Amino acid sequence: MMSGTAGQLKGGSVKTRSGAAGKIGYVVLYIILIAVAVFQLFPLVWLLFFSLKNNQEVFNLPPLSLPTHPHWENYKKVWSAGNIDVYFLNSVWITIVATVLTVVLGSLVTYAITRMKWKGSNLVLGLFMVAMMIPVHSTLIPLFSMFNKIHLIDHPLSLILSYVAFNMPITIMILLGFYYALPKEVEEAAVLDGCSVNQMFFRIVLPMTSSVLATTGIINMIYNWNEFIFVNTFISSDKFKTLTVGVQNFIGQYTTDWGAIGATLMISILPILIAFLFLSDRIVEGIAAGSVKG
Structure with missing residues (x-):
């Protein structure tokens, strides 16, 4: 015991x-x-x-010190005099159009590769995966030459086409695992009910992949919103510029308005930060759902 x-x-x-x-x-x-x-x-x-600081406070005060008198007029200045309102709207609509096109086209390609039997599907998938290894900077001169020949320089369509092309590989890669895991019995039942391929894709497959579509949409949106190289290379008119290049308006030859630059950067960060805070759960859910091949 x-x-x-x-x-x-x-x-x-x-x-x-x-x-x-x-x-x-x-x-x-x-x-x-x-x-x-x-x-x-x-x-x-x-x-x-x-x-919220002026130039004197930026250089004379410690980095994390509060401004002596918060200069909220910096935000008013960049929104009105700095043409940031135009740049903001351009960023919004270009980001939305490019994201929607990329997600829809990526879904169509992934559906064709994973759910349909045809010769060359593996080759097409391999070409998309190889495209992920192409550096963006190495394509600037060829793209500029091509867009110049078809008169798309200084046109928003040059940005949309570039965003779609460079985001397609990562979009397809994220979608692949999810599409492989979709049960084929649902599609077989739809075929027996007389459902065409187009109806099957838009009415059955797309609703079933909503979580991973949200993931790819958010990732595309973040990239398109923050993109700088293509805008700076292809766009010269103020009416087509986006927020990422609009900050250069406050950099002069002899003086720079640092407070205005900070306000512009803060405005450019807030939309994407808010979207990520509200949709971060969908990103994790979509990546986890597409990580297992059934």
């Missing part, structure tokens, strides 16, 4: 120690995560303070 009691006490002490170690581990993990979160938020806090 005494040996049994001793064993129970020993087992209880081991469980207590393991429980305490687990709690300590969780505390350490939370401390690390909080530290990482603070480190990630540091640039946003710095940019907010930066956008």
Whole structure:
């Protein structure tokens, strides 16, 4: 009896120690995560303070110091005098159009590769995957020459075509795993009911892939919204510029309005930050759903 009691006490002490170690581990993990979160938020806090300062405060005050008198007029200046309202609207509609086209075309390509039997499907998939390895900078001169010949330089269509082309490979790659896991029995039942290929895709497959479509849409939106190289290369008119290049309006030959630049950057960050905060769960859900091949 005494040996049994001793064993129970020993087992209880081991469980207590393991429980305490687990709690300590969780505390350490939370401390690390909080530290990482603070480190990630540091640039946003710095940019907010930066956008509310004038040039003297930017250079004379410590980076994280509050502005002596918050200059909210920086935001008013960039929105009206800085033409940022036009750049903002251009960023919105170009991002939406390019994202929708990429997601729809990527879905059609992925459906054809994974659900339909035809010669050359593996070759087509391989070409799209190889395209992911092509550096963007190496395509600027060929694209500029091509767009110049077809009169698309200084035209929004040059941006939309470029965004769709460069985002298609990553979109298809994300969609592949999800499409492979779709049950074929649903499509077979639809065929028996007289459903055509087009009806099957738009009425059955697309609704079933809504979560992964949301993931690809958000990823495309972030890339299109933040893109700078193509806009700076192909667009010269103010009426077609986006927010990423609009910030250059406040950089002069002899002076630079740093507060206005900070306000412009803050305006450009807020929409994508808000969208990510509300839709981050969909990103994780879509990536997890497409990570398993059935």
